[in-house]
Amino acid sequence: MRARDPQKRSRDFKEVALGLTKAQAVKEAKRCLQCKKPRCVEGCPVEIEIPRFIAAIKDNDFSGGLAVIREYNMLPAICGRVCPQENQCQGGCILGKKSKPIAIGALERFVADYETATEQSESPVCIDGNGHKVAIVGSGPAGLTAAADLARLGYDITIFEALHEPGGVLTYGIPEFRLPKKIIHREIERIKNLGVKILLNWVIGRTQTVDELFQEGFKAIFIGVGAGSPKYMNIPGENLNNVYFASEFLTRVNLMKANQFPAYDTPVKKSKRVAVIGGGNVAMDSARTAMRLGAEKVYIVYRRTEDEMPCRLEEVEHAKEEAIELLLLVNPKEIIGDERGYVKAIRCDKMVLCETDESGRRKPNCSGEEFTIEVDQVIMAIGQTSNPVLVKSVKGLDLWGAGYITTDCDGRTNIPGIFAGGDISTGAATIISAMGAGKRAARAIDAYIKETASLTSQF
Amino acid sequence: MFKILHKDAAAPQVTSLIIEAPYIASHHQAGNFVVLRIHEKGERIPLTIADSDSDKGTITLLFQKIGKTTEELAMLKAGDEIRDIAGPLGHASPIKKYGRCVLVGGGIGSATLFPILKALKREPNKVIVILGARAKELLVWPDKFSEYADETLLTTDDGSSGRKGFVTETLKEVIEESKVDIVIAVGPVRMMQAVSEMTKPYRVKTIVSLNPVMVEGTGMCGACRVTVSNKTRFACIEGPEFDGHEVDFHELVNRLGFYRAEEAEALAKFKSKCKGKCKK
Numbered sequence: 001m002r003a004r005d006p007q008k009r010s011r012d013f014k015e016v017a018l019g020l021t022k023a024q025a026v027k028e029a030k031r032c033l034q035c036k037k038p039r040c041v042e043g044c045p046v047e048i049e050i051p052r053f054i055a056a057i058k059d060n061d062f063s064g065g066l067a068v069i070r071e072y073n074m075l076p077a078i079c080g081r082v083c084p085q086e087n088q089c090q091g092g093c094i095l096g097k098k099s100k101p102i103a104i105g106a107l108e109r110f111v112a113d114y115e116t117a118t119e120q121s122e123s124p125v126c127i128d129g130n131g132h133k134v135a136i137v138g139s140g141p142a143g144l145t146a147a148a149d150l151a152r153l154g155y156d157i158t159i160f161e162a163l164h165e166p167g168g169v170l171t172y173g174i175p176e177f178r179l180p181k182k183i184i185h186r187e188i189e190r191i192k193n194l195g196v197k198i199l200l201n202w203v204i205g206r207t208q209t210v211d212e213l214f215q216e217g218f219k220a221i222f223i224g225v226g227a228g229s230p231k232y233m234n235i236p237g238e239n240l241n242n243v244y245f246a247s248e249f250l251t252r253v254n255l256m257k258a259n260q261f262p263a264y265d266t267p268v269k270k271s272k273r274v275a276v277i278g279g280g281n282v283a284m285d286s287a288r289t290a291m292r293l294g295a296e297k298v299y300i301v302y303r304r305t306e307d308e309m310p311c312r313l314e315e316v317e318h319a320k321e322e323a324i325e326l327l328l329l330v331n332p333k334e335i336i337g338d339e340r341g342y343v344k345a346i347r348c349d350k351m352v353l354c355e356t357d358e359s360g361r362r363k364p365n366c367s368g369e370e371f372t373i374e375v376d377q378v379i380m381a382i383g384q385t386s387n388p389v390l391v392k393s394v395k396g397l398d399l400w401g402a403g404y405i406t407t408d409c410d411g412r413t414n415i416p417g418i419f420a421g422g423d424i425s426t427g428a429a430t431i432i433s434a435m436g437a438g439k440r441a442a443r444a445i446d447a448y449i450k451e452t453a454s455l456t457s458q459f
Numbered sequence: 460m461f462k463i464l465h466k467d468a469a470a471p472q473v474t475s476l477i478i479e480a481p482y483i484a485s486h487h488q489a490g491n492f493v494v495l496r497i498h499e500k501g502e503r504i505p506l507t508i509a510d511s512d513s514d515k516g517t518i519t520l521l522f523q524k525i526g527k528t529t530e531e532l533a534m535l536k537a538g539d540e541i542r543d544i545a546g547p548l549g550h551a552s553p554i555k556k557y558g559r560c561v562l563v564g565g566g567i568g569s570a571t572l573f574p575i576l577k578a579l580k581r582e583p584n585k586v587i588v589i590l591g592a593r594a595k596e597l598l599v600w601p602d603k604f605s606e607y608a609d610e611t612l613l614t615t616d617d618g619s620s621g622r623k624g625f626v627t628e629t630l631k632e633v634i635e636e637s638k639v640d641i642v643i644a645v646g647p648v649r650m651m652q653a654v655s656e657m658t659k660p661y662r663v664k665t666i667v668s669l670n671p672v673m674v675e676g677t678g679m680c681g682a683c684r685v686t687v688s689n690k691t692r693f694a695c696i697e698g699p700e701f702d703g704h705e706v707d708f709h710e711l712v713n714r715l716g717f718y719r720a721e722e723a724e725a726l727a728k729f730k731s732k733c734k735g736k737c738k739k
Contacts, residue, residue: 162677164496164503164543172675201545203677207482228679232691239684239691239710241717248680256502256674262728265502265527266674267721341713387678389696 001106003318010291010322013176013259017081017314020103025110029057031095032102039092040104045436046145048072050089050104057107066111074148074191075141075435077116077183078170080109083432084312116186125194130154132449135218137204137390140168141431142224142422144191145438146445151194153446158218160202162389165255168226170431172255173247175285177292178315205393210418219452220417220445223405224438227423229387232380233277237335241342242269246278246286246381253289271377274298275346277332278381279309284316286379287324298324299373303331303351303364327373329353329364335378345374384428394418401427411441412448419445460540461495469521471596473567474533475509481516483508483546489554489574490668490700493518493546494676497531501542504528505673505695507645508547509570521570521599527725548676549699553666556582557640561633562608563589563626563654565646569599571668572645576607585609587633591626591650595619626650627657639663644703648712655703665703669694671714686710 002018003009009016020028032054040050048069056065069076085091085105093101134150136143139161147157165171167184192198204210204225213221230245232238249268252258256266274290276283279302287298300319302309305328309316320326329351336345348371351364386403398406398414404427405420407413413420421437423429465477483493492507510519524530535541552575560579562572569590579586588608592598593616601620605611612629613621622629626646633639642665644654651667658665671683671694678696685694686707692698 162545163675164545172679201543202482203545203548206547206677207486207545228677229693230679230681232681234691239686239714241713245681248674248682251674251680257500261721262725264500265725267718267725269717341710387696389677 001103003321006318006321006323009177010288011294013292015180016177016318019113020106020110022114025057025062025107026060028103028107029054032058033094035094039094040089040102043088043090043092045088045430045432046073046439048089053111054102054104054107057111062111062114065107066115069108069111072439073435074145075187076108077112078141078179078187079432079435080105080107080112081179081183082174082312084430086313088432116183127152127195128154129156129195132156132453133158133216133218134445134449135160135213135221137210137221137223138162138168138225138422138424139166139188139198140224140226140422140434141170142226142434142438142441143168143222144188145435146222146224146421146442147196147438148191148194149439149442150445151191151196153442155446155449157196159196159198160204160208161198161200162203162225163255164200166198166200168224169228172251173282173285175250175254175289177288178285203389205390210390210394214417219449220419222411222438222441222445223390223413223418223420223424224422224434225387225390225424226434227384227386227404227428229385230380231383231385233332233382235332235334237337237343238380240335240337241340242271242376243335243343243378243380244269246276246282246379247384249286249379250282250289253293259289259293268293269377270294271375272296273375274377274379275301275332275373275375276379276381277301278383279304279311280381280383281311281315282384283379283381284311284319286381287319288322290377290379291322291324295377299327299375300324301327301330301332301346301348301373303329304353304361305329308361331364331366332378333370336372343376343378345372346378347372384423386424386427391424409440410444411437412444417448419448460542461544463535463537463539463541464517466535466537469509469570470592470599473521473523473570473597473599476520476532476535477517478520478541478544479516480518480544480546481513483544484511484516484518485513487511487513487518487547487574488551489578490549490552490571491547492549492676492699493520493544494548494673495520495541495545496543497528497535498542501531502528503543503674503676505548505670505676507571507668509573511574521567523567523597526722527729530726530729545676548695550697552578552643552700554578554582557584559638559640560584560586561589561630561639561642562586563630563642563644563646563650564591564599565626565644565650566592566597567599568646568650568668568670569604572643573600573603575643576604580607587612589614589626589629589633590621591615591629591646593617625653627653630654631657634658634661634663641666642703643668643700648708648715651703652706652708655706655708659704666700667703667706668699669701669706669711670699671711672718685714
């Protein structure tokens, strides 16, 4: 996909990837073999009929193509931008064996953006309501998907969001240059047009409890609160000034618009030499954000090699183009502060890859060699874990691991009427897998409510 | 949107706002706080819930003008609206029957103690309140406190009200006079540190309510992390109250000063723009 010039883009927050032109999209669509047993569909967590939407593009029927996607996925402009297609739909594409797979993500983005560029805002959709209320906790990808699917089935949906903006990680986590906020707003407006209500500043577990929601007449509750709590390394110096968890750094910029301080009230420290610890998308987003805030040098410090990096291929490519340096096989062991309590360097171990671990990746071990990098800011992006606020407020809910909700494949928890999906049940994963979970839970919720309704009507 | 129903002064330099927020009011417990954002471009700041009325559906917030956001908040009037308020956040205070309790409030921090006082009295407990401030203008609600407390002792640094001196001196006398079962101290970090250091040799359990920099306030960003018993804790969801004898106050002071330059810049810009009289 076309992208903006790295030198220019790395100093502003405008979108990096430019998307396909009409001609490019049609040409790309024509390459599709329209397989009888499409492996791309198998790779898609929300089971979009990919060959069908590509066929429509080939015929210049862009809105038809989009309609196919929307049968399965209400967030095409978002997924087209942030899905790890290389591991999913495109990973399965038969053309990829000999040459390049079809750019399915780019095509998805194209049809969604084409509509935005050509069409006026959509008016509310009229759906016959069935009168049953369902509560969705969290307005991230899992919650939005469950909400949209249930609303289309006629349920009366209210989403409860703790922050002052909807979107969850899409809003506070993913930077503007990768996923512009106006795209999120548009997709959310479309979901609201299905009759979905969103209550902001509403912290379930605090502002209201799950029990109270049941008392208010909600027949089922879907918990999609994500895994928003930052992990830390437990090394000395993590609480020095100018050590950020990626979630704080990105929240300040993405949600609070700290890059526009003082026009916006929230500040963020702009630093010269920045080390970002981690190799996932959040690490790439943090590093590229630090660059855009004016850093002279940004390092990504990762303890394995580029092959093991969990981020999307495109993200690390873009980061490298933007002059971000990867320090591979390097693991920080201490953050060193100056006499004022501010970061001045990180001390690191050189690593070597050894035997394969439980994640299927080769495990890094210390080589015995160490070195120090001088930096004035450190951003920890080593992962997120479960946030206990809601989870602990629900008595008797079965949990696993670090406080994730135990569910079956369709999101049923051990408590009838309570469903969960996305990162809060699987641990940190991808946007599209959270959407898949929201979708399966919506089906399970529909079945559950129909079943309980028919039981009660028998008596 | 959250409507301001009433505005007055809790002390000459302390503003009190009564705000319509029925769900927060009905779930408020002593020790909780809210995070608010005045408008679209505002920052999120935590403020203690100083009082609530679940029948009327209101909460009371107290604050002193210390930065751009509190200056701006103080300009709002009854009838105006605050765009976002989330809460009640944080753990509730550990309320039970202790026996003889001492609440020590420093300046605006005293606001946090008012609901704690009321809750402790319901158990019941004997509660002595020590309120301290730089000067009389910053002493919060001395009359309201004495309505509930068994004893209310005032101290000011300049002697303009009550006894001249620091709260720690008065606290020391109270502890030496007879056994104290718990001290809860809320105020400036240096004051909470001094109280904790003072009570430690007496082995009096001492709870402090910390006020680190916060962004979202629900455990997601980690801005508010503090070190307690050598462990990193998030004040927003694991606090804000911690054992004062275990808190790393030095680190807290350091982290609280991290944005001082930006805070000064924002305040200066705000004041120059409105010359002290703009509405928003």
